[in-house]
Amino acid sequence: MKIKAAVMTEVGKPLSIQQVELSEPKSNEVLVKIKATGVCHSDLNALHDQTTPTPTILGHEGSGIVEAVGSNVTRVKVGDKVALSWVPYCGTCEFCITGAVHLCESAFGPMFEGTLLDGTSRLSQDGKQIYHNSLLSTFAEFAVVPEMSCVKLPDEMPLAQASLIGCGVATGYGAAVNAAGVTPGSTVAVFGIGGVGVNAIQGAHIAGASKIIACDVKPANLEIAKQFGATHTINSAEVDVEAALKELTNGLGVHFAIDCSGHTAAAESAWKSTRKGGTVVLVGAFNPEKTLNIPAGGFHRVGKVLKGSFYGDTQPFRDFPMIAQMYLDGKFKLDELVLNRIELNDINQAFDSFHDCGCINVGRAVIEFND
Numbered sequence: 001m002k003i004k005a006a007v008m009t010e011v012g013k014p015l016s017i018q019q020v021e022l023s024e025p026k027s028n029e030v031l032v033k034i035k036a037t038g039v040c041h042s043d044l045n046a047l048h049d050q051t052t053p054t055p056t057i058l059g060h061e062g063s064g065i066v067e068a069v070g071s072n073v074t075r076v077k078v079g080d081k082v083a084l085s086w087v088p089y090c091g092t093c094e095f096c097i098t099g100a101v102h103l104c105e106s107a108f109g110p111m112f113e114g115t116l117l118d119g120t121s122r123l124s125q126d127g128k129q130i131y132h133n134s135l136l137s138t139f140a141e142f143a144v145v146p147e148m149s150c151v152k153l154p155d156e157m158p159l160a161q162a163s164l165i166g167c168g169v170a171t172g173y174g175a176a177v178n179a180a181g182v183t184p185g186s187t188v189a190v191f192g193i194g195g196v197g198v199n200a201i202q203g204a205h206i207a208g209a210s211k212i213i214a215c216d217v218k219p220a221n222l223e224i225a226k227q228f229g230a231t232h233t234i235n236s237a238e239v240d241v242e243a244a245l246k247e248l249t250n251g252l253g254v255h256f257a258i259d260c261s262g263h264t265a266a267a268e269s270a271w272k273s274t275r276k277g278g279t280v281v282l283v284g285a286f287n288p289e290k291t292l293n294i295p296a297g298g299f300h301r302v303g304k305v306l307k308g309s310f311y312g313d314t315q316p317f318r319d320f321p322m323i324a325q326m327y328l329d330g331k332f333k334l335d336e337l338v339l340n341r342i343e344l345n346d347i348n349q350a351f352d353s354f355h356d357c358g359c360i361n362v363g364r365a366v367i368e369f370n371d
Contacts, residue, residue: 005140037138038364056131062138063162088148161334172199174312184208192261205229
């Protein structure tokens with residue numbers, strides 16, 4: 001079938017709106033009519049990544065309606081509303097059978113090669129292959145995706161909000177609830193109040209934390225954090241964040257610190273701001289040329305946990321519907337994360353906004369596809 005898509009033709013260049021060919025799904029795949037897709041900073045990273053194969057169709061935060069299913073598909077049927085997970089898992093490896101599905105390696109070879117799970121592409125133009133991105137490629141009217149990427153949602157779930165669940169929302173919420181295991185009455189510091197950080201705040205609030213302290217350098221982001229459940233804010237560009245956090249916690253430090261910033265300096269502050277026996281969760285992707293420096297002296301005496309968390313330790317088939325239902329019940333904010341609604345033709349404007357330091361980044365521009 002012929003579809004309209006935003007195609008990355010060169011590294012760092014604006015996306016080009018083109019007509020491409022999409023072949024039918026294979027036995028374990030699903031054809032999804034994309035209804036909404038968020039434009040994530042990770043898409044910008046892929047656009048400027050020399051290892052991204054071209055031409056490719058980016059996009060990994062998507063939702064839509066199941067249009068067709070392969071012969072072996074059992075999890076979804078035609079007409080279902082779905083949110084898409086960019087980390088499908090095999091279900092049979094050692095990580096999967098012990099419940100750590102976010103650590104399954106099955107998706108990463110094909111993901112880096114720009115294919116689907118079987119090592120081939122469903123996208124082409126004039127007989128030449130076009131690559132997939134994150135096994136989804138949601139910057140298009142339709143997408144063929146693995147069955148394990150399709151998570152059914154309630155029929156009443158609005159699809160613009162649903163599209164955001166599959167990346168930043170699940171990662172932030174999961175960092176607090178799954179990875180950190182925030183407990184009722186505890187104190188939590190969240191470093192980096194962007195699209196992931198505000199959802200870590202929401203997760204900590206839902207888990208029953210008594211103090212949730214947002215730490216960032218942008219005053220506007222700190223104000224927004226209060227809407228999502230932050231009880232206190234600290235501008236880490238203006239004060240000693242470690243001293244401020246200890247002052248708010250009787251000199252002990254927080255029980256849980258979650259770094260969503262991707263900056264090693266913030267991660268180091270998170271460690272120093274956490275009390276004995278506390279837990280530090282690192283979500284942001286660090287520059288590989290940087291070094292994380294944790295004090296070695298007395299390390300064994302403080303009993304802290306330092307943990308990396310990929311995708312918020314998310315189990316999509318458990319967590320996506322749970323988040324959707326909390327939203328429908330008025331217990332989880334998603335409307336506020338839809339910063340603006342645009343058409344596919346305007347996608348490069350959304351990319352340009354990432355370069356505006358004054359632009360609000362607590363949420364997403366969402367591309368909507370209307371019939």
